[in-house]
Amino acid sequence: MADRAPTVPHLFPAEVERLLDRADALCGRRHVKLTALRRQILGLLLEAGAPLGAYDLLQRLQAVQGNAAPPTVYRTLEFLMEFGLIHKIERLSAFVPCTHTLGRAPCHDHDSECVHASQFLICRVCSGVTELEDPAIVAAIKAATKNVSFRPQHLTVEIEGVCARCAAG
Structure with missing residues (x-):
């Protein structure tokens, strides 16, 4: 068969x-x-x-x-x-x-200090997007939100500019 x-x-x-x-x-x-x-x-x-x-x-x-x-x-x-x-x-x-x-096991325990945080670099010329996860940015935001007794659980920052490829062209 x-x-x-x-x-x-x-x-x-x-x-x-x-x-x-x-x-x-x-x-x-x-x-x-x-x-x-x-x-x-x-x-x-x-x-x-x-x-x-x-x-x-x-x-x-x-x-x-x-x-x-x-x-x-x-x-x-x-x-x-x-x-x-x-x-x-x-x-x-x-x-x-x-x-x-998709590259590592994420933290999704919303009772902890875990924050799923990403920063996106968005090119105004080609609309390309690069994802970052800079711990220094996360630490700064955590410190700022702690001052107002706010506990972030998800953080997305979008930064517009021109990528290296478009800047060179």
């Missing part, structure tokens, strides 16, 4: 699949599922290498499975943000994978 073909073709390069497997393991540790749809959308973001808006994601998803609808994409994006797998870049109204969460 011949082997059955998989119902979903292998769409992503090996590095993206490795990161998706890491995301799946993170979700498992949090007792949630990285469903096929969530995995597909996260994979599209990882593969893009650039920020994608919800409708860009919808178009890419529809190319793979034609019946995708906007509410499905938005619900999936909310899930991926809630569990720290992606970030929304407000300035661009677009989404990027969290390079830090």
Whole structure:
């Protein structure tokens, strides 16, 4: 008897699949599922290498499975943000994978001093985004918020400017 073909073709390069497997393991540790749809959308973001808006994601998803609808994409994006797998870049109204969460085990114990903090460098010329996580910036914000008895749990800073590649060109 011949082997059955998989119902979903292998769409992503090996590095993206490795990161998706890491995301799946993170979700498992949090007792949630990285469903096929969530995995597909996260994979599209990882593969893009650039920020994608919800409708860009919808178009890419529809190319793979034609019946995708906007509410499905938005619900999936909310899930991926809630569990720290992606970030929304407000300035661009677009989404990027969290390079830090997928690179190490994140802290999501909101009763501790853990702060999921990222800084995004956004190029005004090419719209490229680089994610940083500078502990000195986090320490400064923690110190400032402690002075007003506020305990941050999530921190996103967006910094606009010109990337090195665009500045050189």
